[in-house]
Amino acid sequence: MAKRLDIKDLNLFYGKFHAVENVSLAVPPKNVTAFIGPSGCGKSTVLRSLNRMHEVAPGARVEGKVLLDGEDIYASTVDPVEVRRTIGMVFQRPNPFPTMSIRDNVVAGLKLAGVKNKKELDEVAERSLRGANLWNEVKDRLDKPGGGLSGGQQQRLCIARAIAVQPDVLLMDEPCSALDPISTLAIEDLITELKKEYTIVIVTHNMQQAARVSDQTAFFNLLGVGQPGQLIEVDDTEKIFSNPGQKATEDYISGRFG
Amino acid sequence: MNDPVVAKRPARSGASGAERGVAAAPTASEAPIPPTPEAPETAKAPHVRPGDRIFRGLATGSGVFIVVLIGAIGLFLILQAIPSLGLDNVNFLTSREWNTTDPANLRFGILDLTLVTVVVALVALLIAMPIALGIALFLTQYAPRNLARPFAYVIDLLAAVPSIVFGLWGLFVLGPVLYPFSEWLIENLGWFPLFAKGNVNVQLGGTVFTAGIVVAVMILPIITAVSREVFERTPTMHVEGAIALGATKWEVVRTTVLPFGKAGYVSASMLGLGRALGETIAVAIILSTATASFGWSLFDGGSTFASKIALAAPEFNDPRSAGAYIAAGLVLFVLTFVVNAIARSIVAGHKEYE
Numbered sequence: 001m002a003k004r005l006d007i008k009d010l011n012l013f014y015g016k017f018h019a020v021e022n023v024s025l026a027v028p029p030k031n032v033t034a035f036i037g038p039s040g041c042g043k044s045t046v047l048r049s050l051n052r053m054h055e056v057a058p059g060a061r062v063e064g065k066v067l068l069d070g071e072d073i074y075a076s077t078v079d080p081v082e083v084r085r086t087i088g089m090v091f092q093r094p095n096p097f098p099t100m101s102i103r104d105n106v107v108a109g110l111k112l113a114g115v116k117n118k119k120e121l122d123e124v125a126e127r128s129l130r131g132a133n134l135w136n137e138v139k140d141r142l143d144k145p146g147g148g149l150s151g152g153q154q155q156r157l158c159i160a161r162a163i164a165v166q167p168d169v170l171l172m173d174e175p176c177s178a179l180d181p182i183s184t185l186a187i188e189d190l191i192t193e194l195k196k197e198y199t200i201v202i203v204t205h206n207m208q209q210a211a212r213v214s215d216q217t218a219f220f221n222l223l224g225v226g227q228p229g230q231l232i233e234v235d236d237t238e239k240i241f242s243n244p245g246q247k248a249t250e251d252y253i254s255g256r257f258g
Numbered sequence: 259m260n261d262p263v264v265a266k267r268p269a270r271s272g273a274s275g276a277e278r279g280v281a282a283a284p285t286a287s288e289a290p291i292p293p294t295p296e297a298p299e300t301a302k303a304p305h306v307r308p309g310d311r312i313f314r315g316l317a318t319g320s321g322v323f324i325v326v327l328i329g330a331i332g333l334f335l336i337l338q339a340i341p342s343l344g345l346d347n348v349n350f351l352t353s354r355e356w357n358t359t360d361p362a363n364l365r366f367g368i369l370d371l372t373l374v375t376v377v378v379a380l381v382a383l384l385i386a387m388p389i390a391l392g393i394a395l396f397l398t399q400y401a402p403r404n405l406a407r408p409f410a411y412v413i414d415l416l417a418a419v420p421s422i423v424f425g426l427w428g429l430f431v432l433g434p435v436l437y438p439f440s441e442w443l444i445e446n447l448g449w450f451p452l453f454a455k456g457n458v459n460v461q462l463g464g465t466v467f468t469a470g471i472v473v474a475v476m477i478l479p480i481i482t483a484v485s486r487e488v489f490e491r492t493p494t495m496h497v498e499g500a501i502a503l504g505a506t507k508w509e510v511v512r513t514t515v516l517p518f519g520k521a522g523y524v525s526a527s528m529l530g531l532g533r534a535l536g537e538t539i540a541v542a543i544i545l546s547t548a549t550a551s552f553g554w555s556l557f558d559g560g561s562t563f564a565s566k567i568a569l570a571a572p573e574f575n576d577p578r579s580a581g582a583y584i585a586a587g588l589v590l591f592v593l594t595f596v597v598n599a600i601a602r603s604i605v606a607g608h609k610e611y612e
Binding site: 093 | 403495496498499500501502503504505506509514518
């Protein structure tokens with residue numbers, strides 16, 4: 001649990017398009033790392049390469065290494081399905097499975113991994129929903145479809161689903177961008193709690209959010225349209241927001257970008 | 259069906275003049291054009307632009323036209339069938355007899371026709387459904403993109419092959435090929451009613467079995483095409499959700515594509531069933547007519563509604579005999595209607611993805 005990630009010389013492509021160039025970055029365990037940067041700078045693409053979701057897109061290609069506690073998840077012997085079972089992901093828009101009940105949604109990952117024992121599944125469902133601060137709201141309707149919840153509840157359900165398999169790392173791709181401020185606050189509180197147990201990487205467009213929840217921040221930028229995105233700098237969040245090392249970072253966080 | 263409702267909406271919300279502000283709120287999200295601000299002043303009728311009026315007229319007209327057309331067909335069938343039904347000397351629904359050569363002594367019942375029609379269609383559906391599902395999943399989930407497109411065209415081409423060609427193929431190619439297999443089934447599984455020795459010469463291949471297989475090939479394209487389109491529309495966010503949880507390809511299909519596409523697949527199959535029930539010329543060519551009545555064997559011959567009517571067309575010189583066939587046509591009309599209604603209700607029962 002809670003492993004560290006080391007990204008080494010990562011280059012990402014969509015077909016012939018070079019999307020992200022030479023990213024090297026260390027993500028310490030039990031820590032929140034935020035990716036910020038303008039749209040199209042490749043921060044989501046980098047995030048998706050961390051659990052091998054990037055290659056799902058047709059023509060997508062990866063060069064470089066991503067080490068999970070020292071082991072390259074892109075090694076030829078590694079099964080991408082196994083990688084995704086140990087590195088969980090929460091998406092921009094809540095995506096619970098509409099035909100499944102709340103309980104089945106939470107334990108979907110475990111069922112895929114072959115767990116059949118009902119008692120164990122029920123326990124994990126409760127523990128994960130408690131972990132996602134959702135238990136009290138849904139405990140009386142675990143058999144109702146997940147699609148009946150509010151957006152914020154659905155997103156917490158997705159987080160419960162992701163942590164149910166006790167992943168080594170939890171990736172979040174703009175998890176609050178489709179939510180109202182109150183639900184956003186609930187998710188942010190949750191992230192702060194989850195980092196006691198999980199390594200978290202979060203992509204966000206909201207710089208206040210990055211400042212509130214993360215321990216270190218990575219700023220991505222692109223030099224121009226059609227150019228690959230680059231990692232400009234990565235440092236402690238406090239430092240990035242008070243005294244960034246690069247002019248581009250300062251321009252972006254102070255709103256002078258573009 | 260939706261057109262008239264949409265077209266009517268502005269008029270309705272306009273009529274509720276005073277509480278317009280309240281009434282407009284829920285409508286606004288559905289109506290593509292927000293209510294015009296000057297509406298409260300013109301309490302009697304909201305301003306409608308000519309283009310809107312013309313388009314509404316055309317759309318409503320088309321909608322009304324098709325309903326009237328279907329109604330007219332039904333009415334024609336009923337009016338033409340009733341006199342002959344009154345002259346029928348046996349029970350129309352339960353008799354297996356069909357003799358219309360003497361208009362003064364009509365003896366016609368549809369039991370055999372119904373059974374043969376339904377059994378041929380069900381055999382076709384049973385064969386076509388799993389294959390169509392496999393093809394649709396292959397095309398949308400497994401096939402490389404540059405292969406999927408031409409492959410889909412080939413499947414669609416199957417739908418463009420004329421029925422008569424399928425009929426000839428069934429009679430001259432498939433029938434003889436099936437003969438040894440049919441014989442084997444009759445010898446070894448003949449104790450089971452479906453595989454019993456039938457009422458026609460199995461060597462000629464004019465059996466329900468052959469007809470069912472040919473019709474299966476004929477309805478394959480429609481089931482495949484509709485299923486493929488439904489499966490293709492599985493929301494990416496659900497597919498990615500499953501992949502991110504560590505689902506394999508098959509598990510992605512099982513947890514997202516199939517639940518999402520189930521209703522569409524079933525209704526696609528029902529469309530296929532509708533076509534199978536009405537398939538005429540291929541079945542008419544293939545099926546050997548039998549003197550004995552249908553005995554629940556795949557190796558029986560006989561006639562379906564459509565093939566019976568088509569083969570008898572030359573003798574429609576007496577309105578009384580012709581009425582008997584029209585009555586049979588009416589039953590087929592109702593049967594396909596019911597099948598389509600069932601398909602609709604199945605689709606309506608799956609709204610989780612709305």
